[in-house]
Amino acid sequence: MAGIFDFVxxxxxxxxxxxxxxxxxxxxxxxxxxxxxxxxxxxxFLLSLATFFTVSQGQTYNQTIYTWAQGxxxxxxxxxxxxxxxxxxxxxxxxxxxxxxxxxxxxxxxxDEGETGLPRYYAGLGLFTASMxxxxxxxxxxxxxxxxxxxxxxxxxxxxxxxxxxxxxxAAKKAFLVTxxxxxxxxxxxxAVFATFGTAAFAGSExxxxxxxxxxxxxxxxxxxxxxxxxxxxxxxxxxxxxxVGKSAQFxxxxxxxDAMEGPTPVSALIHAATMVAAGVYLVARMYGFYALSPTAxxxxxxxxxxxxxxxxxxxxxxxxxxxxxxxxxxxxxxxMMLGLGGGGYVAATFHLxxxxxxxxxxxLGAGSVIIAMHHNxxxxxxxxxxxKMPVTYYTFLSGSLALAGIFPFAGFWSKDEVLYETLIHGxxxxxxxxxxYAMGLLAVxxxxxxxxxxxxxxxxxxxxxxxxxxxxxxxxxxxxxxxVLGVLAATTGVVNMVPVEKxxxxxxxxxxxxxxxxxxxGLTAHHYAELTPYSSAYIGGEATTVAIGAAVxxxxxxxxxxxxxxxxxxxxxxEHTDKxxxxxxxxxxxxxxDEYQVWLANSVVRPISRGADKFDQGVxxxxxxxxxxxxxxxxxxxxxxxxxxxxxxxxLLTLGLTVLLLGFGLLxxxxx
Amino acid sequence: MVPPEYYLVLSAAIFCIGLFGILTRRNALLFLxxxxxxxxxxxxxxxxFSYVWGNVTGQTFALFTMALAAxxxxxxxxxxxxxxxxxxxxxVTDATTMRW
Amino acid sequence: MTTKPQLKLGSHLVPGLAAVALFxxxxxxxxxxxxxxxxxxxxxxxxxxSIGYAMFNLDFGDVPSESFLVAFIVIAVAxxxxxxxxxxxxxxxxxxxxxxxxxxxxxxxxQTLTGSETDETEGEN
Numbered sequence: 001m002a003g004i005f006d007f008v009x010x011x012x013x014x015x016x017x018x019x020x021x022x023x024x025x026x027x028x029x030x031x032x033x034x035x036x037x038x039x040x041x042x043x044x045f046l047l048s049l050a051t052f053f054t055v056s057q058g059q060t061y062n063q064t065i066y067t068w069a070q071g072x073x074x075x076x077x078x079x080x081x082x083x084x085x086x087x088x089x090x091x092x093x094x095x096x097x098x099x100x101x102x103x104x105x106x107x108x109x110x111x112d113e114g115e116t117g118l119p120r121y122y123a124g125l126g127l128f129t130a131s132m133x134x135x136x137x138x139x140x141x142x143x144x145x146x147x148x149x150x151x152x153x154x155x156x157x158x159x160x161x162x163x164x165x166x167x168x169x170x171a172a173k174k175a176f177l178v179t180x181x182x183x184x185x186x187x188x189x190x191x192a193v194f195a196t197f198g199t200a201a202f203a204g205s206e207x208x209x210x211x212x213x214x215x216x217x218x219x220x221x222x223x224x225x226x227x228x229x230x231x232x233x234x235x236x237x238x239x240x241x242x243x244x245v246g247k248s249a250q251f252x253x254x255x256x257x258x259d260a261m262e263g264p265t266p267v268s269a270l271i272h273a274a275t276m277v278a279a280g281v282y283l284v285a286r287m288y289g290f291y292a293l294s295p296t297a298x299x300x301x302x303x304x305x306x307x308x309x310x311x312x313x314x315x316x317x318x319x320x321x322x323x324x325x326x327x328x329x330x331x332x333x334x335x336x337m338m339l340g341l342g343g344g345g346y347v348a349a350t351f352h353l354x355x356x357x358x359x360x361x362x363x364x365l366g367a368g369s370v371i372i373a374m375h376h377n378x379x380x381x382x383x384x385x386x387x388x389k390m391p392v393t394y395y396t397f398l399s400g401s402l403a404l405a406g407i408f409p410f411a412g413f414w415s416k417d418e419v420l421y422e423t424l425i426h427g428x429x430x431x432x433x434x435x436x437x438y439a440m441g442l443l444a445v446x447x448x449x450x451x452x453x454x455x456x457x458x459x460x461x462x463x464x465x466x467x468x469x470x471x472x473x474x475x476x477x478x479x480x481x482x483x484x485v486l487g488v489l490a491a492t493t494g495v496v497n498m499v500p501v502e503k504x505x506x507x508x509x510x511x512x513x514x515x516x517x518x519x520x521x522x523g524l525t526a527h528h529y530a531e532l533t534p535y536s537s538a539y540i541g542g543e544a545t546t547v548a549i550g551a552a553v554x555x556x557x558x559x560x561x562x563x564x565x566x567x568x569x570x571x572x573x574x575x576e577h578t579d580k581x582x583x584x585x586x587x588x589x590x591x592x593x594x595d596e597y598q599v600w601l602a603n604s605v606v607r608p609i610s611r612g613a614d615k616f617d618q619g620v621x622x623x624x625x626x627x628x629x630x631x632x633x634x635x636x637x638x639x640x641x642x643x644x645x646x647x648x649x650x651x652x653l654l655t656l657g658l659t660v661l662l663l664g665f666g667l668l669x670x671x672x673x
Numbered sequence: 674m675v676p677p678e679y680y681l682v683l684s685a686a687i688f689c690i691g692l693f694g695i696l697t698r699r700n701a702l703l704f705l706x707x708x709x710x711x712x713x714x715x716x717x718x719x720x721x722f723s724y725v726w727g728n729v730t731g732q733t734f735a736l737f738t739m740a741l742a743a744x745x746x747x748x749x750x751x752x753x754x755x756x757x758x759x760x761x762x763x764x765v766t767d768a769t770t771m772r773w
Numbered sequence: 774m775t776t777k778p779q780l781k782l783g784s785h786l787v788p789g790l791a792a793v794a795l796f797x798x799x800x801x802x803x804x805x806x807x808x809x810x811x812x813x814x815x816x817x818x819x820x821x822x823s824i825g826y827a828m829f830n831l832d833f834g835d836v837p838s839e840s841f842l843v844a845f846i847v848i849a850v851a852x853x854x855x856x857x858x859x860x861x862x863x864x865x866x867x868x869x870x871x872x873x874x875x876x877x878x879x880x881x882x883x884q885t886l887t888g889s890e891t892d893e894t895e896g897e898n
Contacts, residue, residue: 645769647704648788651695655791662798671805674811681803689796696788727812729823729838736824737841740848744855751862 004047004054005061008082011047011092012133014040015099019126026119031111033122037103041129045096048089055089060521062139062203076194083139083203085520087350091136091282094354095275098361099129101482102270108479109266109368121161125270128154132275136282141200141208141240144283145183145190148243151276152179158271159263171259178256182246189239196222196236202286203521209289210523213532216293230294237290237297240283248280248334251308255594258327265371268323269364273330274357281337281353288346289523292532299433302342302423306437306444309335311592313447317454318588321378322367325455329404330360332444336419339441343434344533345422347497347514347526352415354513355493359403359412362486366397369479370459373472380458381576382466389472392480394460396487401456403490405449406558413555414494416445421500421550426535428546434535445554449561457569503547680721688714701753701763705746712742 018040022033029036061084069078084092103125110121131150138144153176160172193200197208204210214220215229224232244250249257249272260272271277284291284301291297309332316328333356340349371378373390387394403412420441427434464470497513509515517526539546568577590596642653691710694703716735723731753763760767814820814836823834830840 643772645772646766647768648696648699648765651692652788652791655692655696655795659791659795659798662795662802666798666802671801674813677808677811678803678806682800685796685799685803689792689799692792692795693789696792697786699785724813725809725811727814727836729820729827729834729836732820733824733827733838733841736828737844737848740852744852747855747859748862751859754863 003059004050005059005063005082005084007047008051008061008084008137009065011044011051011096012130012137014044014047014130015126015133016130017126019123019130022119022123022126026122029119031107032118034103034107034111034118037122037126037129038100040126041096041100041103044129044133045093045100048092048096051084052089052093055084055086055519056516058519060085060519062521064139076198076200078142079140080143081139081201082137084137085203085524086516087285087520087524088136090350090354090516091278092133094357095129095132095136098270098274098357099125099132101361101365101485102266104478105269105365105368105482106264106266108476109372110264112476112478113372115264117161121158121264124154124158124161125267128158128271128276132279135279139202141190141193141202141287144202144286145186145243148186148247148279148283149183151279152176152183152247155179155260155271155276158267159260161264161267162262168262171256171262175256175260178253179246182242182244182253185239185242186244186246189236189242192236192239196224196232203524205523207289207523209287209293212290212293213523233290234294234296237294238300240287241297241301244280244283244338245304246280247283248277248338249331250280250304250335250338251311252594252598254308254312254331255591255598257331258324258591261321261323261327265323265364265368268326269361269368272327273360273364277330277334278353278357281334281341281349284338284341285346285350285353288341288529289532291341292344292346292529292534295534298342298344298533299431300342301338302434302437305335305338305340305342306423306440307335308332309339309444310440310447311335313444313451315588315591316451317447318585319451320381322370322380322383322455322459323364323378325380325451326360326363326367329363329448329451332448333360333404335444336416336441339423339437340419343419343423343437344426344530344535345419346529347517348415348418348422350517351497351513352412352419354496355403355411355415355490358486358493359400359410359490362396362400362483362490363404365479365482365486366393366400369393369475369483370397372475372479374468375473377466377468380455383459383464383469384462384574385460385464385469386472387460390475392483393475396483396490397460398456399487399491401452405452405562406445406554407449407562408551408555409494411490411493413558414497414500417551417554418497418499420445420554421547424550425537425539425546426533428538428540429536430538431535442554442557446557446561449558450565451561453562453565454569457565458574461570462574463572500547500551504544677721677725680717684714684717684721686714687711687717699764699766701749701756701765704765705749705753708745708749709742712738712745 015037018033018036021036022029026033026036061082064079064081066080067077068080071077103122106121106125110118115121128151131147131154135144135147135151138147156172156176159175160169162168163172190200193208197211199206199208199211201207202209211220211222212229212233215222215224216233222229227235246253257272257277261268263271291301312328312331312335316325316332319325319328333352337349337352337356340346340352367378369390370383370386370393373386373393374383399410403410406413406416420438423434423438423441427438495510496516497511499511499514501507502510514526519525522528540549568574587593642649688711691707691714694707694710698704698707716738719731719735719738721731723729723735756765756768757763818835820836823836823838826832826834827838828841828845830842
């Protein structure tokens with residue numbers, strides 16, 4: 001039966017076709033190939049919706065569609081396949097929707113602004129969308145890795161879109177190299193998974209999470225290279241996590257993301273907020289059955305997440321450029337997702353992934369709208385008072401900001417609160433390390449509220465602080481439309497998973513996302529993951545009390561942060577208050593000297609090592625090779641001297657040779673014995 | 674009945690005399706003569722073993738060797754003529770162009 | 774006045790020591806080896822006739838032998854070739870001053886072309 005699942009490859013291929021079209025004939029098309037991209041992503045979006053509804057009927061799909069290396073005699077088989085379960089269906093809808101909106105927004109941001117090189121831009125967007133979708137539907141780790149790399153490549157191409165200016169190419173290179181550093185570990189992890197389990201499939205009875213589970217239960221045995229099974233699974237999990245940390249911009253590989261803001265703003269919205277950075281978190285969610293087996297890996301994920309959330313939030317507090325604030329908030333929010341995953345809140349993290357995709361795309365597009373209006377001046381201190389001039393942007397941006405800050409009842413509140421709640425109850429249930437991560441996450445809520453509203457007030461409130469802000473450039477429907485769609489979504493997405501309401505008021509059955517993620521294939525359901533995780537839950541008072549306390553505390557902190565911003569910056573003539581921070585100000589402006597530290601690492605540690613390696617290569621390896629050649633050249637030039645050309649010498653040599661041979665045979669044959 | 678060892682030692686002696694000539698002389702004509710000696714040393718062996726085995730194959734071979742020696746001398750003389758023409762003499766140590 | 778041949782001793786005889794050494798080794802080998810019983814020929818056998826028959830694969834000889842017809846023909850051809858080859862080598866070309874084959878490795882041609890008398894072949898020392 002030709003079901004909707006037969007069309008799933010088309011979801012991936014449509015944007016790829018638009019990439020080819022934009023590349024080949026984009027110059028001869030109106031709008032530089034934008035319409036091809038819009039049509040393709042719209043088609044993908046519709047197909048994703050259809051897939052989504054089919055999945056909601058309880059159907060799933062796990063099929064190999066192409067075997068590109070058949071393993072003989074027990075060797076591994078390399079395949080491309082599709083895995084459509086509630087998680088990937090949800091992600092498909094998110095990615096295609098945001099890609100579609102970003103394509104439309106690009107009409108306003110790129111075409112209307114008279115940018116050149118548009119076919120290249122739309123080709124990059126198309127290829128990026130295709131790669132991300134391929135990554136989402138991948139049914140095995142190797143395929144996921146390949147699309148992961150493609151996503152990284154597109155990120156490089158799009159960040160460096162304005163390659164004639166000095167900043168973007170450098171930022172593109174940095175993004176590429178830093179994520180590649182993480183992907184190196186990912187690749188080693190992929191190989192380790194193949195070597196251990198002989199398969200890299202995500203789902204099914206022959207999948208590696210399932211095999212790992214059985215191996216821990218002693219039902220089957222896998223090659224663990226001499227380690228205890230759990231230790232080895234932790235090592236493999238952490239290797240793959242390297243790629244996640246790079247791609248999802250977690251500490252210490254987060255430094256590329258703020259620089260990546262050099263790219264066009266729609267690209268920032270698509271790649272560095274909603275989708276590509278989500279790839280890392282999505283990968284952890286995809287193979288959560290594997291991570292859930294290792295308490296150490298989970299604890300490390302939670303700690304990285306909590307620390308990154310706090311760390312990035314503090315850096316966002318002092319930034320002057322609107323996109324920089326958003327960049328650090330992105331890092332911080334992905335920290336929350338990692339915190340949720342590490343804290344055993346699989347559903348919570350997925351929930352936050354979804355809501356964040358919407359509200360962060362919204363914020364970036366809103367920032368893009370502001371940047372159009374400000375004639376590409378991104379400094380918030382030159383803005384102010386834009387509220388009256390661009391109401392659509394203001395209200396949608398406000399919706400996104402409320403969601404980001406986690407203010408009730410916007411989407412971000414529900415998801416962030418659930419992440420923190422899950423971490424809290426599991427931390428109380430005997431995992432003190434989660435409580436540390438929880439504390440960091442909670443503290444970050446305050447900073448989030450502060451920097452978010454500092455940004456809002458500086459941009460939209462007060463009096464205009466520059467001539468441009470007094471007379472901003474207008475924006476058209478193609479900017480306002482996507483903003484409106486996302487603004488509504490950012491405000492309302494929370495309803496899909498109102499767990500606190502369910503717990504407090506006792507209304508059953510409104511935790512739709514929990515139910516949704518439970519419909520997956522065997523072994524991929526949220527319940528199964530909950531059983532696998534090593535955590536137990538404990539509550540303060542009772543379940544409802546804990547929910548109430550957790551929500552109240554985080555909401556209170558968010559409002560406190562927003563309130564502080566209100567006091568400091570919601571005045572007609574706001575001034576910089578960063579001087580009050582004293583020495584910390586410099587530290588924050590310089591991002592905790594992370595870049596300097598990494599440059600120092602590269603210059604003072606890596607460079608001498610590579611210099612030594614180079615010396616070894618030039619001296620020893622090349623020396624041996626050159627030595628062999630010069631020795632043979634020299635000996636050849638000497639040995640050839642016996643070829644005198646005088647026939648008597650040849651005869652003498654022949655004679656001597658024959659004599660020696662005869663003597664040798666004679667001695668061997670028993671003379672003088 | 675002469676034991677075969679005697680023939681063999683005689684043949685070795687003649688062969689080595691021919692070889693001695695080749696190793697110590699520089700005149701191409703003397704080379705040819707020395708080669709003749711060496712070939713005839715081989716002939717002595719052939720005839721001797723023909724007698725040992727009671728079979729005329731060796732003797733027949735000796736005849737063939739003589740025929741080939743004639744051919745060799747013919748070619749050798751031709752080469753010596755060319756040598757003389759190109760190098761102005763029959764000293765074999767002059768003709769050293771066919772080396773490395 | 775006739776001159777007697779004189780024994781010319783000198784360092785040019787040194788390579789001959791190799792021939793002497795070879796003789797010593799071979800003589801040692803022969804004298805220590807053991808040989809089968811000598812069979813000899815029958816007293817009334819006609820050896821020459823036997824050789825003649827053997828060369829033409831005829832089976833009339835008194836003494837056994839292999840058959841050598843093919844070898845005989847091949848030797849005949851080889852002699853012919855040797856004769857032709859000699860004539861080819863020795864013939865003086867009528868048109869040229871040099872004549873015959875030039876087999877000096879191109880030395881004379883090089884001298885003619887470059888005008889240099891020295892042989893510049895590498896490693897000539």
